[in-house]
Amino acid sequence: MRHLRVLCAIADTGSLHKAARELGVAQPSLSTQLRRIERALGAQLFVRARTGCRPTPLGLAVLSRARPLVAEFAAIVTETRAAASRAAGGFQLRIGATASRAIPGWLRRLRARGPDCAPTLQMNVSANALLGMVAAGRLDMAFVHEVEGSPLRIPPGLCLRVLVEREPQFVTLAADHPAASQPEVSLADLAGDRWMVDSTVDGEWDGLCRVLRAAGLNSEMLHGDYLTAYSLAAIGEVVTVSQPTAPPRPDLAIRPLKGDPLGVRLLLAARTEADLDHAFPELEQAYWTVAQEAPAYREWLNRAHACAAPERPGALAVPGLNSRPAHAAM
CATH class of the missing domain: 3.40.190.10 (Periplasmic binding protein-like II)
Structure with a gap:
């Protein structure tokens, strides 16, 4: 199964370097694994070029069989771990995230629910890698940002919830x-x-x-x-x-x-809507708390709120700001 995940990661990223980063291994190690897989199958699965890696016709055939197997195995692992956690009387929420000042407050709010919720955190600079880990069942959810003009690779089946449609950089x-x-x-x-x-x-x-x-x-x-x-x-x-x-x-x-x-979209991704419901409110509270603690951002939000016409479709909706006069957040 590990070898099948390697093949899928290389195909999805189109690059040994990017696939290695997504899988959390060194690139030379991944290259060695790919050569070992190709020797075992007796054929070349990817064409290596300066522009990246692309599957050969045989590689495409192998990938068509590998992807459903990888997805099914991830589902088995996820369901088994969830059942074991419930049987033990607790729930460990495995969170992945790119950098954000909202994370400490988010975790603190989740822990405040009580001992039954014990979030763990895994940081990664690559939003695509985190999304892949959620899809594979290695994380329950990921809080990531998507840079404008550079769409993320959203694995099939993931549920998304937008925290901020466009955060200015x-x-x-x-x-x-x-x-x-x-x-x-x-x-x-x-x-x-x-x-x-x-x-x-x-x-x-x-x-x-x-x-x-x-x-x-x-x-x-x-x-x-x-x-x-x-x-x-x-x-x-x-x-x-x-x-x-x-x-x-x-x-x-x-x-x-x-x-x-320059802007980014802030997203929370999970495998089910129920998972999103479980953690999104605390993330939203944590984000808008730190937003109002940052002077330059607070002033920007106030200006944007004052300029947005409430009757216009798509007008800015900022929790904690739209419910009261803009100057009250200062």
């Missing part, structure tokens, strides 16, 4: 950066700056590249994790994308981008 720059004195920053104000982005986060590198190209900029892009990016931004070496809920720091300025050119 802000920019983080040094507190003494010339643009930091403005309430919102234009991309043109950053034309001379280098950007640092974590390219291992699904869609983020491509998303920022698209936005910069659309603005007519050819900015230098550096690869790096966001902890490093924040440290370098503080001394003026780079600017970086940040979630609007990022906490304020005295050495950094977190500002909206003029026109909100």
Whole structure:
């Protein structure tokens, strides 16, 4: 079954590198596994090229038999674990997530239900990997973000619930950066700056590249994790994308981008609607709590709320804001 999962992951991602990341193994190890599988079957299943891996005709035939077997085995594992948990008198909620400040409050609210709910957390920079783990029964649900213009690969059968349809992405720059004195920053104000982005986060590198190209900029892009990016931004070496809920720091300025050119969709994914019902309310409460604790985001939400006409279809609906005057959230 492990070999069948390997074949499905390579086919789904189209890349040994991406499949290795999704499966949580090193790429050389995955390459060795694939060669071992092909030797056992006596035929080549994938064509390797600079652009990635694609199944051979025989590979497609094997995959057509492998996918239902993998799905059925995942269902057996999920149902067995759930039955064992119920028999033991408890329920362990296995949560996966990409980075979000809402996570601590979410877990705290779930634990407050009592000892019968014991959430565990697995973090991953790859939303696609987490969704695959939910589909395979290795996680019960995943809280992920989908970068605008870079759709996630949603496995068949997963249920989705949207927390925020479009969360604006802000920019983080040094507190003494010339643009930091403005309430919102234009991309043109950053034309001379280098950007640092974590390219291992699904869609983020491509998303920022698209936005910069659309603005007519050819900015230098550096690869790096966001902890490093924040440290370098503080001394003026780079600017970086940040979630609007990022906490304020005295050495950094977190500002909206003029026109909100870059956004993400926040999703909770699970195998059943009942699973979503079980955890979504606490996630929603936790998210809007941290949203109102972030000064720049709180001001952005207030402006958006004030500009949205309630009678217009699609007008902004912000829990905790629409129920009272906008200034009350300040």
